[in-house]
Amino acid sequence: MFEYAPAPESRSIVEIAPSYGLFIDGDFTPGKDVFKTVNPASEEVLSEVALGAPEDVDRAVAAACKAFGRWSALAGAERAKYLFRIARIIQERSRELAVLESLDNGKPIKESRDVDLPLVAAHFFYYAGWADKLQYAGFGPDPRPLGVAGQVIPWNFPLLMLAWKIAPALAAGNTVVLKPAETTPLSALFFADVCRQADLPPGVVNIVTGAGDTGRYLVEHPDINKVAFTGSTEVGRQIARAVAGTGKRLTLELGGKAANIVFDDAPIDQAVEGIVNGIFFNQGHVCCAGSRLLVQESIAEELLASLKRRMATLRVGDPLDKNTDIGAINSAAQLARITELSEIGGSEGAERWSPPCELPSKGFWFAPTIFTGVTQAHRIAREEIFGPVLSVLTFRTPDEAIEKANNTPYGLSAGIWTEKGSRILAVADQLRAGVVWANTFNKFDPTSPFGGYKESGYGREGGRHGLEAYLA
Structure with missing residues (x-):
C-alpha cells in the first residue's frame, strides 16, 4: 500500500468570526444566549453562535411575512436573477465554503469540495431556471407561492440541505426562515453573507440558529405556511403531530436503512x-x-x-x-x-x-x-x-x-x-x-426528485417535483 504524505488544505482560506448573531431582515442581530460550535476532528471551539429564542423566531417570521408581498410579486425572471447570482457566488467562494464545512462538520475536504459544493451551486442554478416557468411545471396554469416556509435542516449535509430547501422555495416566490443544525451552523451563516453579497432583498431569507427548541418554535409558529424538515424519524413524528390540523403544508425527509x-x-x-x-x-x-x-x-x-x-x-x-x-x-x-x-x-x-x-x-x-x-x-x-x-x-x-x-x-x-x-x-x-x-x-x-416512503417521510425534494411543496 502506498504511504501518502499529508496534503492538508489551508484553514486560512476561510475567516471564522469569534461570534455570530442571528440573520434577520438582512442583518445580523445578537441573541440573548449563545452556544459553542466545535470542530469534531479536534474538539476545538470554532465560534460562539446565538441561541434563537421565541422572540427571535417571531422577528424572523415577521420579516419574512413583510418581505413576502414584494418577493412574490416579482416577475419569475427577476427572482431567477437573484438565484443565478447566489449560484455564481457559491461557485466563486466554494473553496472557502468547503473548508468551513469540513471544519464544522468533520467530513473529508474532498467530499465537501468535489460533491457538496458543486451540488449546492447546481441546485440554485437549476431552480433559477424554473422561476419563470412555473405555469409549465404541471401544477396548474397559475401556481401561487404559499407564503413563509419554515425549514429545519440536519448536520450531515449542512449546506446541501440548505440548498435543497431554499432554492425551490425562493424560485416559487416564497420567503424563508431556516434553522440549521445546532452542531453545524457555520455554513448557513456564511450563506447569509452570500445573500447579502447577491443583494437579495432583506427578509427573503432569514437564518435563526439554535437547538431543538428553536426549531420547535419555528415549526409551531402560527404565521408559517409551509414546514420542511430533514432529520430523524422521531423528530419528524413530533413535527407531523404539531402541524396536524393547522393547514400548514408539510414535507418530511427522515431516516433510512437502505x-x-x-x-x-x-x-x-x-x-x-x-x-x-x-x-x-x-x-x-x-x-x-x-x-x-x-x-x-x-x-x-x-x-x-x-x-x-x-x-x-x-x-x-x-x-x-x-x-x-x-x-x-x-x-x-x-x-x-x-x-x-x-x-x-x-x-x-x-x-x-x-x-x-x-x-x-x-x-x-x-x-x-x-x-x-x-x-x-x-x-x-x-x-x-x-x-x-x-x-x-x-x-x-x-x-x-x-x-x-x-x-x-x-x-x-x-x-x-x-x-x-x-x-x-x-x-x-x-x-x-x-x-x-x-x-x-x-x-x-438537482433534476431528479428525492424522498421516501413509510417512516422515511413524504414529499419530494429536487427536480420539478421539488417545486410542488412550495406552490398552492
Missing part, C-alpha cells in the same frame, strides 16, 4: 466500490446510506474478501487532508450512539470486523466496520446507526432479496448490482424505496 443488493452476476470490483461509497461516504452520516448489504450466497465469500481488501486501503483522519477518505464523527452524542449499537451487534452474535487503522487521540472517531452473520432480528439490521457500520446479510433468490430489502419500517433508497437490465427493472419495481440506484450508489442530481 438495502444494497448484489446479485451473483454483478461485477465484483464495481460493486465493492459502490458498497464502500454507499456506507462510508460522509462517515455513514447519510439518511440513504446503503447500511444493509444483501449479497447472493454463491458470491458472498468472494465479495467479502474483496470488500475487506478495499476497506484496508481507506484512510481515516484529518478531514482537511485531501487524502482522507473517512473523517470525524460529527459529535460526541452521535459517536456514543454508533458505539452503543455496534456493541449490541457484537453481543447479539454478529461477527465484527474493522481494518487496522490508527484513530487520532483527539476528536470523535470510529473505524469503518462490517458485521457478518447478521440476521433480520439483529438491531444493527433494523435500526438506523448513522455511522460507518455495514450489516451483511445473504440471500439465495431474487424473491428472498426483495423480501429482506422491504422488511424495514423505512423506505428511502436501495441499490441493485447486476449485469441484467431486465433484473434491474423487475427488482426495482418491487422495492418500496423512493430512490433505487442501479450499479451505482449515492448519485444525486
Whole structure:
C-alpha cells in the first residue's frame, strides 16, 4: 500500500468570526444566549453562535411575512436573477465554503469540495431556471407561492440541505426562515453573507440558529405556511403531530436503512466500490446510506474478501487532508450512539470486523466496520446507526432479496448490482424505496426528485417535483 504524505488544505482560506448573531431582515442581530460550535476532528471551539429564542423566531417570521408581498410579486425572471447570482457566488467562494464545512462538520475536504459544493451551486442554478416557468411545471396554469416556509435542516449535509430547501422555495416566490443544525451552523451563516453579497432583498431569507427548541418554535409558529424538515424519524413524528390540523403544508425527509443488493452476476470490483461509497461516504452520516448489504450466497465469500481488501486501503483522519477518505464523527452524542449499537451487534452474535487503522487521540472517531452473520432480528439490521457500520446479510433468490430489502419500517433508497437490465427493472419495481440506484450508489442530481416512503417521510425534494411543496 502506498504511504501518502499529508496534503492538508489551508484553514486560512476561510475567516471564522469569534461570534455570530442571528440573520434577520438582512442583518445580523445578537441573541440573548449563545452556544459553542466545535470542530469534531479536534474538539476545538470554532465560534460562539446565538441561541434563537421565541422572540427571535417571531422577528424572523415577521420579516419574512413583510418581505413576502414584494418577493412574490416579482416577475419569475427577476427572482431567477437573484438565484443565478447566489449560484455564481457559491461557485466563486466554494473553496472557502468547503473548508468551513469540513471544519464544522468533520467530513473529508474532498467530499465537501468535489460533491457538496458543486451540488449546492447546481441546485440554485437549476431552480433559477424554473422561476419563470412555473405555469409549465404541471401544477396548474397559475401556481401561487404559499407564503413563509419554515425549514429545519440536519448536520450531515449542512449546506446541501440548505440548498435543497431554499432554492425551490425562493424560485416559487416564497420567503424563508431556516434553522440549521445546532452542531453545524457555520455554513448557513456564511450563506447569509452570500445573500447579502447577491443583494437579495432583506427578509427573503432569514437564518435563526439554535437547538431543538428553536426549531420547535419555528415549526409551531402560527404565521408559517409551509414546514420542511430533514432529520430523524422521531423528530419528524413530533413535527407531523404539531402541524396536524393547522393547514400548514408539510414535507418530511427522515431516516433510512437502505438495502444494497448484489446479485451473483454483478461485477465484483464495481460493486465493492459502490458498497464502500454507499456506507462510508460522509462517515455513514447519510439518511440513504446503503447500511444493509444483501449479497447472493454463491458470491458472498468472494465479495467479502474483496470488500475487506478495499476497506484496508481507506484512510481515516484529518478531514482537511485531501487524502482522507473517512473523517470525524460529527459529535460526541452521535459517536456514543454508533458505539452503543455496534456493541449490541457484537453481543447479539454478529461477527465484527474493522481494518487496522490508527484513530487520532483527539476528536470523535470510529473505524469503518462490517458485521457478518447478521440476521433480520439483529438491531444493527433494523435500526438506523448513522455511522460507518455495514450489516451483511445473504440471500439465495431474487424473491428472498426483495423480501429482506422491504422488511424495514423505512423506505428511502436501495441499490441493485447486476449485469441484467431486465433484473434491474423487475427488482426495482418491487422495492418500496423512493430512490433505487442501479450499479451505482449515492448519485444525486438537482433534476431528479428525492424522498421516501413509510417512516422515511413524504414529499419530494429536487427536480420539478421539488417545486410542488412550495406552490398552492
